[in-house]
Structures are given as C-alpha cells and as structure tokens.
Amino acid sequence: MKLELVLIPSASHGHLPPLVELSKLLVDGHDDLSITVIVIPPRQELRTPSLSSYISSLSTMPRDRIRFIVLSDADRLNSPNTEPDFRSYSESYKPAVKATVAKLNDPARPDLSKLVGFVVDMFCTQMIDVANEFNVPSYLFYPSSAAFLGLQVHMQYLCDVEKYDVGELRDSDAELEVPFLTRSLPAKCVPSVMLNKEWLSVVLSHARRFQETKEQQLNGFQMVEEMGLAVEIRNHFQGEYMAAAETNRELITAEEIERRIGCLMKQDSDVRDRVKKMSEKSHVAVMDGGSSHHALVRFIQDVTDNISSESCG
Structure with missing residues (x-):
C-alpha cells in the first residue's frame, strides 16, 4: 500500500x-x-x-x-x-x-x-x-534540544496548574527544579522568550498542543544531561523567532564572543574534551543501529502500525 x-x-x-x-x-x-x-x-x-x-x-x-x-x-x-x-x-x-x-x-x-x-x-x-x-x-x-522541550513543558505546568507568574523570575536569584533536568536551573538562565509576556503566551499555546500529538518516545541522542556543556555566554535565546520582539536583551560584543570561543578551543579545555565526546556520540547515534536511527525506524513502524490497526477496525 x-x-x-x-x-x-x-x-x-x-x-x-x-x-x-x-x-x-x-x-x-x-x-x-x-x-x-x-x-x-x-x-x-x-x-x-x-x-x-x-x-x-x-x-x-x-x-x-x-x-x-x-x-x-x-x-x-x-x-x-x-x-x-x-x-x-x-x-x-x-x-x-x-x-x-x-x-x-x-x-x-x-x-x-x-x-x-x-x-x-x-x-x-x-x-x-x-x-x-x-x-x-x-x-x-x-x-530544539530535549532540555528546552522539558523547560517549555514545565513552564506550561507552572502557569496552567500552579498558577505561577513566571514573570517574577526575571532578575531573580531563585533556582528552578525542572523534572527534565539533572540539576537545578538558575532563574537568570531561563531564556528571555519565556519571561516576556507576549512571547510567553506563544510558548505556552504551543506547549499545550504538544499533548495532542501522537505519543512517541523522545529521542535526544539519549543525552539529556547535555554532558555539562553549558558555557557561561550571556545569550538570552536570540533565536529567529525573537528577531522582531522588542525586548531588553543583553548584547554580546564580538570581542567577548571571540574570547570565550578561544577559551573553548584551548587544547587542555575540559569543555573542548566534552564537546569532542558529544560529537562522537552524536555521530554514532545517526548510524545504523544508533539511538537516532533506531528512533526513526520506530517512527516509521508506528505510522505503518496505524494503518494495520485501522484496517482491523
């Protein structure tokens, strides 16, 4: 068929x-x-x-x-x-x-x-x-990453279930316990897209609808911990969909970016070593038998199983 x-x-x-x-x-x-x-x-x-x-x-x-x-x-x-x-x-x-x-x-x-x-x-x-x-x-x-998905879903839970005003997190020293993360998340690290009232409504509206999709096991290369690769570069999620938002975002100078990348590229950098290991794991994941490849096979199988179930019904 x-x-x-x-x-x-x-x-x-x-x-x-x-x-x-x-x-x-x-x-x-x-x-x-x-x-x-x-x-x-x-x-x-x-x-x-x-x-x-x-x-x-x-x-x-x-x-x-x-x-x-x-x-x-x-x-x-x-x-x-x-x-x-x-x-x-x-x-x-x-x-x-x-x-x-x-x-x-x-x-x-x-x-x-x-x-x-x-x-x-x-x-x-x-x-x-x-x-x-x-x-x-x-x-x-x-x-986007599995970590960001987890944070997006958690923010929707805080707003819809706990009735919490996440705007209070802006400039806060609080730390969030997010079920999808292996360690607490400082409020100052929450992407600004989730702290801006206009864009938060967009984030929440999509998160609510995620629950309506067909359930599939999340494939994040089985590395939800992100191998501790967070680097202290002050970016507030300046992604494509924030391009037109009028928010007060902290700009990073070219010199600072160059300096921080330079630190990462040092031969003895621990972060550089972890990046290399993640690169290797990601490569294995997409090969035959890898976690990403296996997830793709499961997805195709799920689609074809739907057809079989419909025919039986």
Whole structure:
C-alpha cells in the first residue's frame, strides 16, 4: 500500500532544512512512503535572501517520492497586506493547507496514496486541527534540544496548574527544579522568550498542543544531561523567532564572543574534551543501529502500525 505523510515545517533556517533532511531519511527507510512538504511563507521580518533562495531551490531538488508545495502570501485567509501576530499567522494558513491536502487526498488522482499522518513543526501546532479534520494522527517535529522541550513543558505546568507568574523570575536569584533536568536551573538562565509576556503566551499555546500529538518516545541522542556543556555566554535565546520582539536583551560584543570561543578551543579545555565526546556520540547515534536511527525506524513502524490497526477496525 502506498502511504503519504504531510510535513509542515516552520520556514526558518533552524527548522526548514532539518525537516527536509528528515523527509529524505523517511522515504529512504520505507519504499512505499511518499512525503509532501507544505511550506508556509515566513513572516516578513524573518525573510532573508538566503532563506528565500533555499525555499526557491526546493522545487528543483531532485528526490523521488518527496513533493514540495510552497504556499504564497495570497493563500492567507486574511489580506496579504496585513500582518497578523505570531500566533494567528500560522492559523491564517489553515484553509490553504486543508485545501492542499484535500487535493492530495482526492480519490480521482491516479497516483493516490493513503494519507497516514501529519508531522508538524513545534511552531505550527495549529495544523493539528487540519490533521484532525482528515482523521489522521499528528506527530511533533521539535528541532530544539530535549532540555528546552522539558523547560517549555514545565513552564506550561507552572502557569496552567500552579498558577505561577513566571514573570517574577526575571532578575531573580531563585533556582528552578525542572523534572527534565539533572540539576537545578538558575532563574537568570531561563531564556528571555519565556519571561516576556507576549512571547510567553506563544510558548505556552504551543506547549499545550504538544499533548495532542501522537505519543512517541523522545529521542535526544539519549543525552539529556547535555554532558555539562553549558558555557557561561550571556545569550538570552536570540533565536529567529525573537528577531522582531522588542525586548531588553543583553548584547554580546564580538570581542567577548571571540574570547570565550578561544577559551573553548584551548587544547587542555575540559569543555573542548566534552564537546569532542558529544560529537562522537552524536555521530554514532545517526548510524545504523544508533539511538537516532533506531528512533526513526520506530517512527516509521508506528505510522505503518496505524494503518494495520485501522484496517482491523
């Protein structure tokens, strides 16, 4: 039976290329699996020449059983001349994604495959609603670290269950006991994206929806402890999705970055040694039989098991 997975990435450098590579691994791991990657245009403030060039190159990428469909600003539910806030931006593309998948799922198509699920990026959880409309499971693509995922889920618990105002952590000397971490986390190390009122609401809204995806064992290269690789560089999560946020973030000079990298590169640096060991472990993880490779095999098996269960039902 021919199977079809729909992958919906977040259009940014840290999310789209990894998901494209994942799609290649998936089709290589199952001869009857095809993948459609539906790309939602990045928000205006995140558009760069290099990102635009990469997205344009997808249509010419030679790969069997992988299809790329790039939506445009005109596909948005609202006027393309207005820019909704971050949370409603992906929401505005739900009708276009639904229409695209409906065409893929048209029984009249000669090359019709059975739709078996959605893989949605951590910033595109609104698309779980579309998967539900097609009565297929959703899986979460989370390219950030296992430690950050644990912290995100814990923050959602503090806010929704404990009714705790996490804004109190800003400039605090308190330490958090996070179940997913092996040691307490100083409040001053909590990413600023979780302490900014506007962006916290985004973090929490996605974390709530993570629980609606199909349960899969977390694959973090089985190194949740991160091997003690935290280095005291003052970055407050200045990621792509904080590019447009008006927050008071501490800037790091080029000289300070150079000095700290220099410290890491010393031959006798303990951190350098741990980085080397992590690199080796990561390499082993993606090889045949490694933890990451094994997780990929389990995911494909889970998708095919869903089909078997549905047939029996």
